[in-house]
Amino acid sequence: MLARILELFGETTGLKTNFHKSTVVPIQCNNINLSDVLSGLPASRTSFPLKYLGLPLSMNRLKRVDFQPWIDKVSAKLSTWSGKNLSAAGRLTLVNAVLTSQVTYLLLALKPPQRVLDFIDSKRKQFLWAGSERLTGGKCKVNWVCAARPKQYGGLGILHLGFFSRALRLRWLWQEAKLLNTQRITKDIPCNMLDRRLFAAATSVRVGDGKSSLFWESAWLRGTTPRDTFPLTYSISNGKNRSIHEALSNNRWIHDLHFNHNDFSTAHIHEYCQLWCEVNQLRLMHNTPDLIKWKFTMSGQYTTQSAYQAQFCGSTCMNFNSIIWRAWAPPKCKFFSWLAVQNRVWTADRLARRGWPHNPRCVLCASCPESGLHLFAECCFTRHIWADLSIWAAITEIHHSSWQPVDSVHQWWSNLATSAVRSVKGLRTLIILVSWTIWCERNSRIFEHKEKTVTQTIAMIKEQIRLWILGGAKHLARLV
Ligand SMILES: [Zn+2]
Numbered sequence: 001m002l003a004r005i006l007e008l009f010g011e012t013t014g015l016k017t018n019f020h021k022s023t024v025v026p027i028q029c030n031n032i033n034l035s036d037v038l039s040g041l042p043a044s045r046t047s048f049p050l051k052y053l054g055l056p057l058s059m060n061r062l063k064r065v066d067f068q069p070w071i072d073k074v075s076a077k078l079s080t081w082s083g084k085n086l087s088a089a090g091r092l093t094l095v096n097a098v099l100t101s102q103v104t105y106l107l108l109a110l111k112p113p114q115r116v117l118d119f120i121d122s123k124r125k126q127f128l129w130a131g132s133e134r135l136t137g138g139k140c141k142v143n144w145v146c147a148a149r150p151k152q153y154g155g156l157g158i159l160h161l162g163f164f165s166r167a168l169r170l171r172w173l174w175q176e177a178k179l180l181n182t183q184r185i186t187k188d189i190p191c192n193m194l195d196r197r198l199f200a201a202a203t204s205v206r207v208g209d210g211k212s213s214l215f216w217e218s219a220w221l222r223g224t225t226p227r228d229t230f231p232l233t234y235s236i237s238n239g240k241n242r243s244i245h246e247a248l249s250n251n252r253w254i255h256d257l258h259f260n261h262n263d264f265s266t267a268h269i270h271e272y273c274q275l276w277c278e279v280n281q282l283r284l285m286h287n288t289p290d291l292i293k294w295k296f297t298m299s300g301q302y303t304t305q306s307a308y309q310a311q312f313c314g315s316t317c318m319n320f321n322s323i324i325w326r327a328w329a330p331p332k333c334k335f336f337s338w339l340a341v342q343n344r345v346w347t348a349d350r351l352a353r354r355g356w357p358h359n360p361r362c363v364l365c366a367s368c369p370e371s372g373l374h375l376f377a378e379c380c381f382t383r384h385i386w387a388d389l390s391i392w393a394a395i396t397e398i399h400h401s402s403w404q405p406v407d408s409v410h411q412w413w414s415n416l417a418t419s420a421v422r423s424v425k426g427l428r429t430l431i432i433l434v435s436w437t438i439w440c441e442r443n444s445r446i447f448e449h450k451e452k453t454v455t456q457t458i459a460m461i462k463e464q465i466r467l468w469i470l471g472g473a474k475h476l477a478r479l480v
Contacts, residue, residue, distance in 0.1 A: 023044050023046045024038060025045075025047060026045070026047070049062070054105065055105075055109050063113075070103055073102050075123065077098055078127055081132070082132060083127060083130070084133065088332065089331030089332040090331070092128060092331075093331070099123065099127065100158070100161075100164075102120075104168070111165065114162075117161045120161060121161055128147070128158070129141065138346070138354075138356070142339070148161075149315070150312060151320060151321045152317055153312055153315040153316065163308055166198065167304050167311070170195060170202070170307045171302065171304065173199040198307075198310070200217055201219070202310055203218075203293060203294055204222075204223040204292075205219050205293075207220050208291060209286055213290045214242070214243060215244045215247035215253055218292075220290075221278060226275060230272075235261075236258045236263075244284070244290075253279070254276075257272070296309070319414055322417075323414060324341065324432065327429045328425070328473040328474070328475060329436075329468075337432045337436070340439070342410065343409050343410070345439065347370050347372050349371040363445040363446055373407070373409050373412065375438060375442060377403070379438075384454045385434060385438070388458050393480040395427075397421050413431060423478040426473070426475035426478050429476045430480070433461065433465065433468065437461050465480055
């Protein structure tokens with residue numbers, strides 16, 4: 001009979017059921033003889049948990065084992081890559097473009113257990129810092145919390161899975177709020193209380209008929225929620241999930257208040273009176289839907305990117321984006337520069353702090369103790385290079401006699417990268433090029449016991465400048 005119904009459905013709609021791809025999943029059929037009911041239906045029978053549209057589907061709460069295919073998917077990608085043959089910048093691209101994107105679909109629809117996200121994070125972290133090898137403390141040069149931040153806040157722009165997952169889930173709340181005059185779908189949305197609080201803080205509501213906004217949780221009170229503005233009154237309400245329309249009908253919101261509550265005080269009365277005045281000024285407009293606005297975009301519409309960025313509000317902004325990431329340079333040189341400005345390259349002073357083997361003297365000048373600041377800004381070898389380039393390109397600002405005294409690589413780099421020269425973007429490229437060359441020369445002397453003189457190094461830098469210009473460094477061409 002079921003087969004006949006599906007046939008009729010097919011005749012009506014023009015759609016044909018492919019029984020070879022179909023399965024039957026009984027729900028609450030304990031007292032029914034399914035063999036009779038399903039006789040003649042050539043589809044196979046299965047049970048929960050199962051996979052639907054690529055996602056795990058279960059009658060009960062999903063467990064970690066239900067997410068195992070996604071973990072396997074991420075691990076399978078790693079096994080095909082040879083991490084040791086890729087630079088850190090190459091691995092960063094793969095982490096962002098491939099590993100992170102494996103779980104986007106999953107995160108949009110479900111809220112996986114934190115342990116699943118932690119596991120995927122550990123895989124991403126390991127691949128970024130160690131490639132295919134084992135991750136040790138020495139390889140992990142910047143902690144993961146800092147690396148998984150947007151570039152304007154000093155990170156590598158790797159998506160923070162927890163924040164990204166929340167940003168994707170807020171889409172459900174946005175869609176719910178846009179459902180006009182219909183039943184709310186609150187129970188089925190994979191959002192927790194923190195998601196809802198963030199959503200309320202990120203939106204403002206202009207009340208129309210009050211049917212699609214919540215009285216306590218929606219931000220209709222000059223961009224804030226009554227829950228946040230009047231927390232004491234909220235705490236004694238028995239009707240926390242009412243829409244504005246329901247709450248205002250026959251003053252239901254007042255009847256919901258539990259005035260005999262044990263903690264009831266004069267502060268409650270004060271808040272109640274203030275809220276009463278606010279509600280008294282509210283006029284519902286029939287047949288006019290509530291209007292919700294997203295605060296973090298110009299258009300007032302939700303976007304995942306703005307929801308993600310909003311979770312970094314209050315973070316300290318860093319200038320790495322302008323002085324490094326937006327400059328023209330090969331990605332591996334930019335990655336090195338990002339480490340260097342944070343003093344996270346393994347110079348002698350840092351190796352000494354860890355108690356690891358090192359040569360305390362700078363191998364370039366063989367006289368001073370080696371540190372990041374010494375190597376990139378104070379070493380006579382480095383200063384000789386900059387002085388020569390200053391005369392060659394006729395830029396006085398890059399001569400060390402024009403530099404201010406500084407106490408960190410970041411300060412030196414920022415000062416130099418913001419000098420008033422004819423092409424500041426070109427200068428940023430030049431700083432990356434010179435610092436990278438100095439670092440390579442230092443490593444070559446330590447690990448390969450090969451040495452270039454200052455004159456040879458300067459000649460190599462000039463050759464690199466020529467090649468970088470040919471490669472597309474237009475601003476550098478304008479500078480030199
Ligand atoms: Zn030196």
